[in-house]
Amino acid sequence: MLGRMEWLNRLVTRRYRQPHFQQARGRVLDVACGTATNARYVPDATEYVGIDVSVDMLEQAAANVDWLTRGETLREMDAQNLDFEDDSFDTVISSLSTCTFPDPVAALSEMGRVCAPDGQILLLEHGRSSVGSIARFQDWRADAHFEKHSCRWNQEPLDVVVESPLTVVESSSALLGIITAIEARPE
Numbered sequence: 001m002l003g004r005m006e007w008l009n010r011l012v013t014r015r016y017r018q019p020h021f022q023q024a025r026g027r028v029l030d031v032a033c034g035t036a037t038n039a040r041y042v043p044d045a046t047e048y049v050g051i052d053v054s055v056d057m058l059e060q061a062a063a064n065v066d067w068l069t070r071g072e073t074l075r076e077m078d079a080q081n082l083d084f085e086d087d088s089f090d091t092v093i094s095s096l097s098t099c100t101f102p103d104p105v106a107a108l109s110e111m112g113r114v115c116a117p118d119g120q121i122l123l124l125e126h127g128r129s130s131v132g133s134i135a136r137f138q139d140w141r142a143d144a145h146f147e148k149h150s151c152r153w154n155q156e157p158l159d160v161v162v163e164s165p166l167t168v169v170e171s172s173s174a175l176l177g178i179i180t181a182i183e184a185r186p187e
């Protein structure tokens with residue numbers, strides 16, 4: 001049976017993940033990989049490493065990447081304290097994650113630290129809609145949504161990246177401003 005995130009991916013996020021994460025190259029780190037949905041969207045020629053704090057998610061991720069033959073690595077790890085050397089990845093990707101990290105700026109700093117100086121950081125996030133009535137609904141339900149899903153759904157992803165040490169190269173939004181695709185570099 002398909003889980004909630006897989007339905008969400010099929011109905012909504014797949015069309016944004018595909019073009020964004022196709023830009024990945026070399027050794028790729030997927031931070032807060034969840035069930036490793038992104039593994040199917042990065043090019044075959046890359047090496048995929050996924051980390052997540054949830055063992056349950058990683059078990060589902062292992063089943064999901066089983067059919068891929070790139071030798072994916074999955075590890076239990078906190079995004080805010082990555083157990084990797086500086087500059088050890090060519091591309092760092094992360095999706096639908098900054099809304100859940102207790103300290104998103106710390107997690108983005110870590111993404112910058114482990115990314116090579118000439119590497120790229122590709123984020124696909126959701127946040128506060130640019131449509132007033134939807135944004136007001138998100139604001140009104142923000143506490144209840146966080147309590148149920150541990151997700152700050154009215155957070156502005158671009159604001160969080162700007163607050164971090166990363167440098168935004170390009171960003172675009174879609175789906176009534178709810179989805180934001182961001183390309184950044186380490187500093």
Ligand SMILES: C[S@@+](CC[C@H](N)C(=O)[O-])C[C@H]1O[C@@H](n2cnc3c(N)ncnc32)[C@H](O)[C@@H]1O
Binds near residue numbers: 037095100
């Ligand atoms: C909404 S899910 C997104 C999963 C996946 N990136 C995707 O796009 O389908 C958020 C994920 O963040 C993970 N997460 C939350 N806090 C984390 C942390 N501090 N370190 C690593 N992963 C974390 C959760 O376990 C969950 O898998």
